[in-house]
Amino acid sequence: MSRLWSPGIAALTPYVPGEQPKIVNLNKLNTNENPWGPSPRALEAIRSATSDALRLYPDPSAEQLRDTIARYHGLAREQVFVGNGSDEVLAFAFFALLRQSLPLLFPDITYSFYPVYCGLFGIQATRVPLTDAMEIRVEDYRQPCGAIIIANPNAPTGVGLPLGAIRTLLEDHPEQVVVVDEAYVDFGADSAVGLVNDYDNLLVVHTLSKSRSLAGLRVGFALGQAPLIDALERVKNSFNSYPLGRLAQAGAIAAFEDEEHFQRTRREIMETRAGLVERLTALGFQVLPSVANFVFARHRAQDGAKLAAGLRERGIIVRHFARPRIDQYLRITVGTQAQCVALTDALVTLLGA
Ligand SMILES: *Cc1c(COP(=O)(O)O)cnc(C)c1O
Numbered sequence: 001m002s003r004l005w006s007p008g009i010a011a012l013t014p015y016v017p018g019e020q021p022k023i024v025n026l027n028k029l030n031t032n033e034n035p036w037g038p039s040p041r042a043l044e045a046i047r048s049a050t051s052d053a054l055r056l057y058p059d060p061s062a063e064q065l066r067d068t069i070a071r072y073h074g075l076a077r078e079q080v081f082v083g084n085g086s087d088e089v090l091a092f093a094f095f096a097l098l099r100q101s102l103p104l105l106f107p108d109i110t111y112s113f114y115p116v117y118c119g120l121f122g123i124q125a126t127r128v129p130l131t132d133a134m135e136i137r138v139e140d141y142r143q144p145c146g147a148i149i150i151a152n153p154n155a156p157t158g159v160g161l162p163l164g165a166i167r168t169l170l171e172d173h174p175e176q177v178v179v180v181d182e183a184y185v186d187f188g189a190d191s192a193v194g195l196v197n198d199y200d201n202l203l204v205v206h207t208l209s210k211s212r213s214l215a216g217l218r219v220g221f222a223l224g225q226a227p228l229i230d231a232l233e234r235v236k237n238s239f240n241s242y243p244l245g246r247l248a249q250a251g252a253i254a255a256f257e258d259e260e261h262f263q264r265t266r267r268e269i270m271e272t273r274a275g276l277v278e279r280l281t282a283l284g285f286q287v288l289p290s291v292a293n294f295v296f297a298r299h300r301a302q303d304g305a306k307l308a309a310g311l312r313e314r315g316i317i318v319r320h321f322a323r324p325r326i327d328q329y330l331r332i333t334v335g336t337q338a339q340c341v342a343l344t345d346a347l348v349t350l351l352g353a
Contacts, residue, residue, distance in 0.1 A: 018319050039212070040261070046251040065219075065244070079225060081221060082243075084218045085220045089221060102124075103123075108129045130154075151183065156329075159289060176201060179204075186210070207221075211293070272340055
């Protein structure tokens with residue numbers, strides 16, 4: 001806090017990202033990074049782009065990348081917005097589309113960046129409780145609101161919402177923007193991308209950080225009808241003309257051109273997840289049904305915070321949220337088979353099983 005700050009800065013509650021420890025050799029299962037690494041083609045494209053051309057600004061409208069994404073998803077360039085990670089894309093969406101006079105609706109348990117953006121942009125929010133089964137019930141959103149945002153699958157629960165429910169949400173609120181944050185959709189949930197041409201109030205947000213293993217490159221994008229994308233462009237061009245550098249644009253384009261790597265690695269994670277769920281269940285955990293690259297689990301007898309601390313002492317980091325309703329849960333990223341076995345082995349010791 002300083003007398004030199006602008007008004008309101010002291011009152012902000014910034015997002016706290018999962019720890020990025022400096023210690024090597026930790027089994028890092030806390031931030032949903034992908035253990036399989038990016039496509040070699042993406043790395044090669046980034047290396048090729050590392051040249052004297054870096055003295056030049058990148059394409060401010062990232063046309064080639066937007067064309068690549070548009071083609072991949074069967075849309076037009078005007079229906080694609082790209083940004084510096086989907087967190088930035090979400091920030092622009094909050095400012096350009098979700099900042100209305102009526103409150104924004106989102107689940108009580110969801111991605112914790114949503115309330116942070118509300119604080120930053122002065123957006124009033126109403127949190128809609130998940131059911132006891134930790135599911136989104138779209139009927140609960142039938143109330144006056146300015147806009148809606150949900151994550152599908154939800155974070156940190158990993159629970160998916162069927163496409164029919166998303167259709168209902170869109171049809172219940174034709175005058176409101178509905179943002180569906182699909183950061184983890186490639187690990188088994190139903191994507192709403194196919195609905196973009198049917199609903200002018202739908203914006204779908206994706207990231208290359210999870211299923212394409214490029215968290216360090218910072219590329220995310222939004223898909224929607226042209227007027228929604230235009231609003232995002234207006235905000236972006238009032239903030240930073242070049243959120244994506246040359247290396248990010250080159251790497252992201254190449255990542256979409258390696259379908260084989262994408263399919264193989266996401267399948268690997270879904271298979272590893274099934275084995276992890278089985279072993280956690282056998283150890284006395286209650287595991288929510290996950291369609292993400294993480295599982296959300298609580299032990300029937302042992303305290304969540306204590307388990308997280310015990311794992312840490314054994315060099316394994318998972319995420320624990322000291323928040324109402326979820327403080328007994330651990331969010332565990334699906335790593336390699338070996339990482340997951342190391343985790344369950346450590347739990348066997350901790351639980352004295
Ligand atoms: C990881 C994540 C994001 C942000 O991803 P970026 O790395 O900023 O692209 C957005 N939404 C959810 C729900 C996430 O878990």
